[in-house]
Amino acid sequence: MRLAAFLCAALAAPTLALAQQTTPESAPVEPPTILEVPQADAPVIRSAPRAPRRPRPRAEEASPAANLPAAVTEEDIAVTSDYRGFNVTVFGVNPDRLGRGDIVVALRGPKQTVSVRRKMRFLGLWVNGPPVRFTEAPSFLAVVSARPLRDVANNQAIWALGLDAAAAPRLDGPTPPGADPSDYRRAFSRLRRQSGLFVENPRGLQKLESGLFVTHVRIPAYAPIGQYAADVYLFRGGRLISSRSNRVLVSRQGVERTIHDFAVRLPLVYGLATVLLAIAAGWSASVLLRRR
Amino acid sequence: MSIYLPIAEMPVNGLLILLLSGLVGFVSGLTGVGGGFIITPLLLFLGIPPAAAVATQASQIAATSASGLMAQTRRASVDWRMGLLLTIGGVIGSTLGVSLFSSLLAAGQIDIFINLLFVVFLGGIGSLMLYESFTAIRGGAAQARSPLTRASRTIAHRLPFLMRFPRSGLYISVIPPLALGVGVGVLAAIMGIGGAFILAPAMIYLLRMPTNVVVGTMQLQVFVTAAVVTILQASITQKVDILLAALLITGGVVGAQFGARFGARLPAEQLRAVLAVIVLITGMKLLWDMVAPPDELYLITGVL
Numbered sequence: 001m002r003l004a005a006f007l008c009a010a011l012a013a014p015t016l017a018l019a020q021q022t023t024p025e026s027a028p029v030e031p032p033t034i035l036e037v038p039q040a041d042a043p044v045i046r047s048a049p050r051a052p053r054r055p056r057p058r059a060e061e062a063s064p065a066a067n068l069p070a071a072v073t074e075e076d077i078a079v080t081s082d083y084r085g086f087n088v089t090v091f092g093v094n095p096d097r098l099g100r101g102d103i104v105v106a107l108r109g110p111k112q113t114v115s116v117r118r119k120m121r122f123l124g125l126w127v128n129g130p131p132v133r134f135t136e137a138p139s140f141l142a143v144v145s146a147r148p149l150r151d152v153a154n155n156q157a158i159w160a161l162g163l164d165a166a167a168a169p170r171l172d173g174p175t176p177p178g179a180d181p182s183d184y185r186r187a188f189s190r191l192r193r194q195s196g197l198f199v200e201n202p203r204g205l206q207k208l209e210s211g212l213f214v215t216h217v218r219i220p221a222y223a224p225i226g227q228y229a230a231d232v233y234l235f236r237g238g239r240l241i242s243s244r245s246n247r248v249l250v251s252r253q254g255v256e257r258t259i260h261d262f263a264v265r266l267p268l269v270y271g272l273a274t275v276l277l278a279i280a281a282g283w284s285a286s287v288l289l290r291r292r
Numbered sequence: 293m294s295i296y297l298p299i300a301e302m303p304v305n306g307l308l309i310l311l312l313s314g315l316v317g318f319v320s321g322l323t324g325v326g327g328g329f330i331i332t333p334l335l336l337f338l339g340i341p342p343a344a345a346v347a348t349q350a351s352q353i354a355a356t357s358a359s360g361l362m363a364q365t366r367r368a369s370v371d372w373r374m375g376l377l378l379t380i381g382g383v384i385g386s387t388l389g390v391s392l393f394s395s396l397l398a399a400g401q402i403d404i405f406i407n408l409l410f411v412v413f414l415g416g417i418g419s420l421m422l423y424e425s426f427t428a429i430r431g432g433a434a435q436a437r438s439p440l441t442r443a444s445r446t447i448a449h450r451l452p453f454l455m456r457f458p459r460s461g462l463y464i465s466v467i468p469p470l471a472l473g474v475g476v477g478v479l480a481a482i483m484g485i486g487g488a489f490i491l492a493p494a495m496i497y498l499l500r501m502p503t504n505v506v507v508g509t510m511q512l513q514v515f516v517t518a519a520v521v522t523i524l525q526a527s528i529t530q531k532v533d534i535l536l537a538a539l540l541i542t543g544g545v546v547g548a549q550f551g552a553r554f555g556a557r558l559p560a561e562q563l564r565a566v567l568a569v570i571v572l573i574t575g576m577k578l579l580w581d582m583v584a585p586p587d588e589l590y591l592i593t594g595v596l
Contacts, residue, residue, distance in 0.1 A: 083296040115400055115593050125582045127404050187590030221303040256298040263299055271526030274351045274534050275519045282358030285545040
């Protein structure tokens with residue numbers, strides 16, 4: 001419904017008026033500002049972990065939202081017992097009246113601390129080696145654009161904005177001797193891609209008339225529950241022009257929520273309840289067996 | 293029928309889980325071999341996280357052993373004094389096991405450890421079952437052996453702290469039953485199994501208990517240990533999924549009934565041989581996975 005209303009409005013009204021209409025809290029028309037991206041040694045993803053930490057610009061503080069009107073159709077996704085994942089529709093308008101630049105949509109799951117390990121041979125068996133820890137690793141990341149991301153954004157921007165699963169995590173703590181953290185970083189990206197938790201879709205963004213764009217991003221059922229962010233970026237000439245972040249909350253509802261809250265708040269009682277369930281099932285089976 | 297598991301945080305096909313646990317319950321009702329060590333690898337294969345699979349599996353074992361214990365109590369084939377000693381050991385062992393489980397989980401080695409234990413035990417049980425069913429098929433040579441050796445003394449008679457067990461007609465040390473309980477309790481917590489396949493032979497050959505009280509007494513220990521593991525896992529790792537437990541319990545209990553009823557009509561020894569071969573193949577596959585160079589050298593662990 002929201003999308004339909006948005007599309008009707010967009011086709012009827014001029015683009016800039018629309019921007020104010022859908023985002024009334026935001027500042028009115030401003031010329032697109034160039035975001036502060038550190039102009040350092042033009043890092044490539046591979047050498048990224050060795051580069052010094054630099055501030056990562058957050059979308060909402062870096063750029064006025066009015067520059068890039070965008071929204072999601074569903075801000076609250078309910079995980080119920082028949083949950084099978086959800087298609088989030090992200091839509092908006094390219095504020096450039098000449099239609100220049102490229103839109104990139106990144107849907108990010110809650111951040112996690114993860115350990116990446118390399119298997120090693122021990123007494124003839126393959127066991128897990130010492131860990132390389134990363135913080136702020138996205139539990140889910142989908143990056144959608146209309147053409148390949150490397151043609152749209154330069155490496156520096158991809159790195160700074162965490163538009164690649166290898167770029168987003170931050171190295172935390174010491175690394176095991178002889179280990180190259182960038183190998184572990186690439187492995188993280190590869191493993192997340194294999195398990196469907198890092199998705200790149202260079203053709204998934206649809207451009208409609210009047211600078212309108214729309215894309216459907218699937219949150220798979222096995223992606224974690226928590227606070228997601230649908231970040232929309234406008235690039236021109238490889239650099240970030242403006243951005244906008246929308247929140248999407250994936251939370252348990254109904255029975256799922258009741259059970260989870262029970263398990264977390266009263267773990268002892270929950271355990272006892274499970275055992276009682278087991279005894280009841282065993283008792284009824286025993287009674288049924290005796291009758292025959 | 294897709295059901296989203298609230299604790300394991302993933303959707304599963306409810307019918308598939310019911311069918312699998314029913315099938316395993318059927319097989320265990322048929323052959324008398326517990327289902328835990330088959331169900332846990334199956335759950336892992338379906339992609340359920342090891343912590344949730346092992347923690348939840350304990351509740352299914354509690355259900356099947358509760359049902360068995362009630363049946364055995366009616367037949368008065370439970371040695372409560374021996375069962376109590378085994379159970380005390382089991383509670384100590386499972387407490388140790390759950391804390392070992394969570395420290396291995398934190399160290400990122402839980403999958404290796406569980407796999408290794410399964411390789412050892414699947415190999416052992418598979419070989420033993422295969423040997424027993426072949427001797428039974430060839431002409432019941434095994435039946436003559438156990439009553440013959442019952443009179444001889446074992447280490448259980450020589451250790452201190454002797455106690456009388458009237459129901460079993462034994463006068464043995466309390467140390468072996470306690471130690472046996474502890475060992476099985478640790479395995480139950482780590483592997484999500486009942487441990488009947490270790491308890492039963494140990495009670496017959498080590499403690500020299502008469503076979504008619506072994507099953508009932510064992511089920512007392514298995515039930516209490518599984519119940520304690522369920523409660524401890526729910527409190528410490530918080531990985532017990534009650535929805536998954538309900539599916540596993542329903543399938544297992546119903547399947548076991550059908551298995552027990554059909555058991556009389558089917559050639560159980562041949563079935564045991566087939567099961568033994570399946571168990572051996574599973575064990576070898578797990579061993580191969582640990583020995584062969586892996587396709588993917590890296591893995592992500594410890595989201596703590």
